[in-house]
Amino acid sequence: MQLHLAEAEPLVGVKLARTLEAVAEQVQNDEPPALFCSARVTSSVITLFQDSMFDWLRRKQQTTREATAADPTPPVVPKISITVSVGGEKRAAEFASPALRELWEEVRAISHPDYPLLDAHYSPSSNMPCADFTLWIAERFAANDWPSILELLDFFTFKNEIAAIRSSLQNYDFGRFLDADRELLLRLKAATILGYRIGWMGHEENRLSLLEDIYQHCLASYPFVVRPSEFAHLLAGANKLIRKRNREGIGFNENLLTDDRLSGFPEVSPAGEVLRRFPPTFAACITLSMRRGTPIPGTILLRLGGEYGLRQYGLSEEQNRHFAERCGLFEAASDLQALSRSLTKDVLLEVATKHHIEVAKSWKKDRILNLLLAHGEARAALASRAPTGFVQYRPAISEPFNAWRARVIAVQPVARCLACA
Numbered sequence: 001m002q003l004h005l006a007e008a009e010p011l012v013g014v015k016l017a018r019t020l021e022a023v024a025e026q027v028q029n030d031e032p033p034a035l036f037c038s039a040r041v042t043s044s045v046i047t048l049f050q051d052s053m054f055d056w057l058r059r060k061q062q063t064t065r066e067a068t069a070a071d072p073t074p075p076v077v078p079k080i081s082i083t084v085s086v087g088g089e090k091r092a093a094e095f096a097s098p099a100l101r102e103l104w105e106e107v108r109a110i111s112h113p114d115y116p117l118l119d120a121h122y123s124p125s126s127n128m129p130c131a132d133f134t135l136w137i138a139e140r141f142a143a144n145d146w147p148s149i150l151e152l153l154d155f156f157t158f159k160n161e162i163a164a165i166r167s168s169l170q171n172y173d174f175g176r177f178l179d180a181d182r183e184l185l186l187r188l189k190a191a192t193i194l195g196y197r198i199g200w201m202g203h204e205e206n207r208l209s210l211l212e213d214i215y216q217h218c219l220a221s222y223p224f225v226v227r228p229s230e231f232a233h234l235l236a237g238a239n240k241l242i243r244k245r246n247r248e249g250i251g252f253n254e255n256l257l258t259d260d261r262l263s264g265f266p267e268v269s270p271a272g273e274v275l276r277r278f279p280p281t282f283a284a285c286i287t288l289s290m291r292r293g294t295p296i297p298g299t300i301l302l303r304l305g306g307e308y309g310l311r312q313y314g315l316s317e318e319q320n321r322h323f324a325e326r327c328g329l330f331e332a333a334s335d336l337q338a339l340s341r342s343l344t345k346d347v348l349l350e351v352a353t354k355h356h357i358e359v360a361k362s363w364k365k366d367r368i369l370n371l372l373l374a375h376g377e378a379r380a381a382l383a384s385r386a387p388t389g390f391v392q393y394r395p396a397i398s399e400p401f402n403a404w405r406a407r408v409i410a411v412q413p414v415a416r417c418l419a420c421a
Contacts, residue, residue, distance in 0.1 A: 097148035099140060107131050110318070117155040119316065127156040127199060129314035132279035137190035138183070146170065149193070157197040165196055177231055177418065180224035187218050188418070191280060198312045208241070208419045210309035216415035217283035220408040221276035226262045234417035235259070241420055261413040269403035274327055281315035282323045287408060295342055299333045299390040321389070329401060330391035336379065339386040340369055348372060351381045 095101045104116065111130045112118040122128040133152060140148045146166070153162050169192060174185040191214045195207060239256045246253050275283045288310070289302045302324050304310055304317055324330050333339055340348075348368045352359045355378045359368050372378040393401060 095151070097145075097151045099143070099145060099148040100151050103133075103136055103152070110316075115155075117152070119314075121316075127158075127197075128312065129156050130316075131319060132194075132281045132314035134187065134190045134194060134279050134281070134313070137193060138186040141186040141189060142182075153193070153197055158199060161197055161199065165193055169193055169196070174418070177227055177234065177421070178224045178414075179227060181222055184218060184222035184224060187280070188215060191215065191218060194313055198309070205241070205245075206309070212412070212415045212419040213284050213309070214280050214313070215418050216408060216412050217275075217280045217287065219411040219415055220283070220404060221268060221272040223268055224414075226414060228259070228262075231262060231417060234421055235262070237420035238413070238417045241416075257413045257416070262417070265410040266403060266407045269400045269407065271329060271397065271400040271404040272407060274329065275404065278323050278327060279313075279315065281310045281313045282320060282327075283408075284310055285315060285320055287405075290405075294390065296333065296335075296338050296387075296390055298335065298338065299392050300330070301390050302330075303389065324391060329394060329397050331394050333390040333392045335392075336383055336386060337369065337373060339390065340373070340382045341365070342387050343382070343385060347385060351378055351385070355381065 095104060104111075107117065107130055110120070112120040112124065115124040117130055118124055119128040119130045137149055137152070140146075150162060150166060153165065157165070169189065172189060172192070174180075174188045175182075178185065192211065195211045195214065198207070198210075235257055242254045242256055275286075285302060285304055285307070286300070288304075288307060289300050292301070292305070294301045302320055304315065304320060345365050345368070348365060349359065349361065351357075351372055352368060355372075355375060357371060357375055357378060359371060369382075372382055
């Protein structure tokens with residue numbers, strides 16, 4: 001997919017039969033969500049993360065339906081005043097879009113104080129969003145609301161790139177290549193827009209790899225069927241890229257893609273259904289973290305690290321932890337012995353001295369550790385010193401999670417072809 005710098009075209013949109021649905025089971029009393037105990041999602045579900053920045057997606061559905069039934073004419077919503085910095089000076093500004101005003105109310109607490117919708121931890125010149133807005137953009141597509149999308153992009157995208165994105169992607173339809181739920185098609189389109197707004201990727205192939213990664217995790221959470229007649233030239237484009245990478249020695253020597261790898265995928269697992277309620281960057285971060293491995297067996301360290309692409313989409317370490325706590329797939333790692341093994345021997349000796357436990361410096365770490373774990377106060381001290389951020393699967397989650405991982409791997413050829421469109 002190539003973006004061409006050109007003047008923006010008139011707005012042309014399509015209607016969506018239904019808005020994004022958000023259904024997720026709330027994890028209560030350390031029990032796995034009912035979703036993992038049944039083949040289908042029940043209709044009486046509870047919002048999983050009420051305080052999420054995307055909670056408006058769920059709240060809005062009922063109020064929108066009621067307002068539409070009562071009056072088909074949308075109400076006039078006053079603009080909201082904000083303060084932005086321009087050239088080192090602050091000036092007043094306003095959101096023209098009511099939808100963007102709603103979004104701002106949700107994310108203002110994590111936004112830059114002078115540069116709305118940008119991350120306060122980064123230089124404004126980096127155009128780093130304060131959140132992953134893929135779900136919001138997909139929902140605006142569902143409402144045929146390009147003006148709100150363009151206004152959002154204006155806060156963290158260069159002007160010429162906005163024009164190119166609108167010109168190239170406004171009428172782009174992934175339904176040409178996939179027979180799938182409209183929700184998946186719009187999510188892919190939203191992810192494409194956010195991928196192409198990133199100003200610097202080092203090399204265009206880096207952007208294709210990032211889009212492939214995001215597409216892969218979108219496709220893993222939804223059923224779809226490839227349209228063979230429309231996919232033939234995408235397959236040729238993907239194989240052209242593979243040949244180029246093989247010639248240049250980039251990565252491993254990959255095999256060319258074949259038609260048989262574009263179908264016959266594992267079914268969408270309950271874990272995949274849950275993850276579709278979160279930004280695709282979170283699912284991609286799970287895969288990235290598993291690929292990196294962990295020094296503590298049986299755990300996962302969910303961290304972005306230096307992953308620039310996912311960070312430029314808007315996913316932060318704080319949001320990553322927020323989603324991990326609320327998705328229902330993970331819980332904090334509970335094996336204190338495994339966690340404490342990462343502590344140095346000097347730390348273990350310090351804990352032993354503080355709690356008057358007799359140990360010898362010549363002892364091996366495991367012997368000292370086992371003695372400390374048998375002592376109540378020393379055990380508590382180890383828990384306070386143990387590394388944080390490690391999670392483990394919740395009970396009964398392993399099977400559906402592994403099924404999701406199998407589908408992520410299986411749909412990768414389709415994702416690559418779409419990225420090369």
